[in-house]
Amino acid sequence: MEYDLTPMIGNRKGSVPTSFLSEKQAAGYLNMSVSWLRKCRDLGTGPVWMKFGNSVRYPKDALLGYVQQSTRNFTGEKPSTLSGQGQRCD
Numbered sequence: 001m002e003y004d005l006t007p008m009i010g011n012r013k014g015s016v017p018t019s020f021l022s023e024k025q026a027a028g029y030l031n032m033s034v035s036w037l038r039k040c041r042d043l044g045t046g047p048v049w050m051k052f053g054n055s056v057r058y059p060k061d062a063l064l065g066y067v068q069q070s071t072r073n074f075t076g077e078k079p080s081t082l083s084g085q086g087q088r089c090d
Helices: 023-030 034-043 060-070
Strands: 008-011 014-017 050-052 055-059
Touching: 023 034, 023 055, 023 060, 055 060
Parallel strands: none
Antiparallel strands: 008 014, 050 055
């Protein structure tokens, strides 16, 4: 999977690619809590994430893929298995 590393935006820590979201931004995008994302990381489930130094980042396209993979048409529908990661973290 390739990630768009441009354009760059500036913040107090330097330039950050806009194609990556922080924990807080990713939680807001998914309408979930930061603690839920952390639980998913600990369990090896949930959306794909990356670690840059001490910072955890979520690629935007991976979050979109997670949302699409998590979409169901009816209650008994089985989750699709598009990748090794991306399982539900309930």
